[in-house]
Amino acid sequence: MSDNPYKGITGWRRIWRAAGYSLDGLSAAYRGEAAFRQLVWLALVLIPLAIWLPVDNIGRALMIGSVLLSLIIELLNSAIEAAIDRISLERHPLSKASKDMGSAAQMLGLLLIIVVWSLVLLG
Known part of the structure; x- marks a missing residue:
């Protein structure tokens, strides 16, 4: 058992708190990360368009899924950057490599959208 007092919470209270933490994370990313804000606005255009x-329906799911995946990647990239900065x-070569790899993941996510x-629209 963990010494963390929050680990003992189960059931609906745990789900409710987890949802709150997730909303806090989305809010922090939107307020503090310009790239995340840009992707949110892109998603607000692309998802209704899809x-x-x-x-x-398979094409639609792939189109929406690729946009959501890019948002997920940006959240993880921002989390990596925040942890490194914390x-x-x-400047350290490992910090740079970590941040560069997060950036590369996002670049691939954007390439996936394209x-x-x-393929869905032209193929």
Whole structure:
């Protein structure tokens, strides 16, 4: 058993608290991360567009899923950056590599949006 007093909470209280922590995380990312805000606005355009476009449900799911995945990647990238900055603001090759890998993951996420949307709409 963990010494963490929050680990003993179970059932609906745990789910309610977890949902609150998740909303806090989304709010912190939106307030503090310009890239996340940009992706949210992109999602607010692309997701309704995917619902509106005349594509089959699998294509629609792939289109929406690729956009949501990019948001998830940006949240993880921002979390990595925050943890690295919390440890130290000094420049270190491992810190740079971690941040660069998070950035690369997001670049691939954006590429995935382009590929999926292109294939569904043009293929």
